[in-house]
Amino acid sequence: MQEPVIGDVWGEMIRDAYAVRTGVGPRPLAGGRVPRPVIEVIERDDGLINGAPADHYLDEPADWQPHDHRALRLCRGQVLDIGTGAGRTAIELQRRGMAVTGLDTSRGAIDIARRRGLRDVVATTIDAYAERAATKYDTFLLLGNNLGLLEGAERAPVFLSALAKLAKPGARIVAQGTDPYGTTDPVHAEYHRRNRERGRIGGQLRLRLRYRRLATEWFDYLNCSPEELARLLDGTRWRLTSIDLDDKPYYLAVMELIESPI
């Protein structure tokens, strides 16, 4: 059995989802003739696999979840949308006249975001961007569960210090996370337990994405409780200032920059 090919899973998937939704570009077909829905496949390192329709990455504001709308109301000044994907939220901010940059590591996703009208885009990692960006930001946006990009106890301080480097005084992070511990599903409860045994955070998922013949490398993606998030901020330049729990298990966390001592 051949292994999948490492590549821009996210970009290929977003491109196909865009083609299905708009009719622009070749659409994925079953039997060479019948359009098929674009499904994101997520493998976890315990053998769990899940598929999820990818179309929602292109949803217009009318179809968003309520917490996405509340998140946008927390944005101010110059915004960096991290993991912008097809530009779902960044395009809406731009439409509202805000200054927004969309950042994603996927070149294919950035191509689609640009084609959909997002003007200021950058295809790179947050670390590389922090080294070279001339712009500083007032708001860092991590939507679509992108609080997960903190990964775990090792990566979180590095990620957060890149944001601090890109931050104007008084900057904030607006991030949507998921508290995974409300589950009674034994597959997940067991996964959390084994993670903790290995010194990891319970909801520190080890994942790869697959789409058609492509796969990502395996990476960590964090689902954590607000308490765990607060602990991850210890010793960083960010402090947790509010948690919006209205759409449990999803939440919005606001973190604010601690001013450096003069």
Place this chain on the structure above:
Amino acid sequence: MQEPVIGDVWGEMIRDAYAVRTGVGPRPLAGGRVPRPVIEVIERDDGLINGAPADHYLDEPADWQPHDHRALRLCRGQVLDIGTGAGRTAIELQRRGMAVTGLDTSRGAIDIARRRGLRDVVATTIDAYAERAATKYDTFLLLGNNLGLLEGAERAPVFLSALAKLAKPGARIVAQGTDPYGTTDPVHAEYHRRNRERGRIGGQLRLRLRYRRLATEWFDYLNCSPEELARLLDGTRWRLTSIDLDDKPYYLAVMELIESPI
């Protein structure tokens, strides 16, 4: 990375799709709280992966594809629905007052078919059933692309002889297949070419299904042209008597039993 567990993928998936559709039984949840759609994940041995929503296995006749309706009009007498799954078509035949048995190798799927009201069900392989069944059949139904169960040149005559053993005089097979060769997708064209190089039929797919932590063993599943089907019938007790190509790339094939010489 842990491998998935070999198990009744089909049964678990159908059970969850049934729970989502009816609200009966525990539904699969994201984050322990939010219902998630049930997606069938299909891996091919070239590293290709596809997800497809599983809900259509429970579709009512109003939502069927046209060829399913035409297939049911070709049924007569005592019907054996092979790979009945959740009983989608068998239940409709029963409602029309026909005598129908639903057969599936998945115990979980058969449980759901029974719960949905299908009275005559059997959870076994066609081979085992042919050895022990007292009933003989007038029609063998292979819908939902189940012509694929012919697998390839090795399995097809064995499968077809099991059906002949279960057949009344004048029996027919009504099967829905897919002609895969209309594609211009290089991933599929290359797969067909490599199959032929290895002495396999171009559309002889090597697959496994996955759902959550479960996987099937790898198995062959055949997408073939009507011409290839006709060749597979050579030397068997069945001959191809009609092909309905109205819903290309899908087709309905009718095969009739050749009477044994006295």
